[in-house]
Amino acid sequence: MAVSDPLFLDKSNPELWNSIGKFANQLSTSVRAAGISDRLTELVNLRVSQINGCAYCLDLHARKALSAGETMQRINLLSTWNECGGLFDEQECAALAIAEAATNLPAPEERIAAVASARLVFSDEQVAAIQWIAVAMNAFNRISVLSRHPVKERTLAEGAK
Numbered sequence: 827m828a829v830s831d832p833l834f835l836d837k838s839n840p841e842l843w844n845s846i847g848k849f850a851n852q853l854s855t856s857v858r859a860a861g862i863s864d865r866l867t868e869l870v871n872l873r874v875s876q877i878n879g880c881a882y883c884l885d886l887h888a889r890k891a892l893s894a895g896e897t898m899q900r901i902n903l904l905s906t907w908n909e910c911g912g913l914f915d916e917q918e919c920a921a922l923a924i925a926e927a928a929t930n931l932p933a934p935e936e937r938i939a940a941v942a943s944a945r946l947v948f949s950d951e952q953v954a955a956i957q958w959i960a961v962a963m964n965a966f967n968r969i970s971v972l973s974r975h976p977v978k979e980r981t982l983a984e985g986a987k
Contacts, residue, residue: 832974860955864894870959873925878967882975920944921956928960
């Protein structure tokens with residue numbers, strides 16, 4: 827194997843990969859128990875992946891978002907969610923602000939403001955769940971980016987699978 831070939835972290839240490847998989851399963855259970863929809867979860871996953879430039883995760887979570895009822899228009903405009911007028915509702919905007927704060931790690935006052943704003947439209951359990959979604963997606967993005975996970979080309983019929 828050449829030094830320039832990808833080193834897949836998930837393959838190099840399957841035990842750690844399985845651990846993060848178990849974490850993701852526990853997170854899904856917790857997020858659903860908090861009342862966060864799959865659609866909102868996928869919006870957060872997509873926004874974090876956009877910021878991190880993770881092609882593999884963008885492909886995966888765009889398909890999951892479509893399956894959860896998201897529209898292609900909103901997926902296409904997600905990177906400009908805060909400039910789209912009423913296309914994204916108050917809760918979605920609050921969740922996306924948390925996603926950006928958890929990913930970009932701006933100044934403390936900006937992170938605190940994002941969480942404080944979200945607490946006006948979500949319960950504390952839901953705010954915590956959204957933060958955990960962003961934390962987990964950031965971890966998965968880094969694994970995929972560092973591993974250089976390839977994006978599989980899909981036909982139009984395979985697009986939403």
